[in-house]
Amino acid sequence: MTILxxxxxxxxxxxVKSRRDGNKSRAQASAETILSERYARGEISREDSVQMRKDIEEGV
Incomplete structure (x- = not known):
C-alpha cells in the first residue's frame, strides 16, 4: 500500500513538472514567432532581433 x-x-x-515545462516551451515559441514577425515588418533592426532572440533563449 505504501509503495502504491x-x-x-x-x-x-x-x-505537474512536465505541464509547467510544456507551457514554457509554448511561450518561447510564441515569443520567437512574434519576434520574427516584427523583424519581417521592419519594426526592429537585425541587431535588435538577434539580441532579443538570445534573450528569449536564455529566459531573460
Whole structure:
C-alpha cells in the first residue's frame, strides 16, 4: 500500500513538472514567432532581433 502511495505521488509530481515545462516551451515559441514577425515588418533592426532572440533563449 505504501509503495502504491509513493508511486502515485511521484507520478503526480512528474505530471505537474512536465505541464509547467510544456507551457514554457509554448511561450518561447510564441515569443520567437512574434519576434520574427516584427523583424519581417521592419519594426526592429537585425541587431535588435538577434539580441532579443538570445534573450528569449536564455529566459531573460
Amino acid at each position: 502511495l509513493i508511486a502515485v505521488i511521484v507520478l503526480l509530481g512528474y505530471l
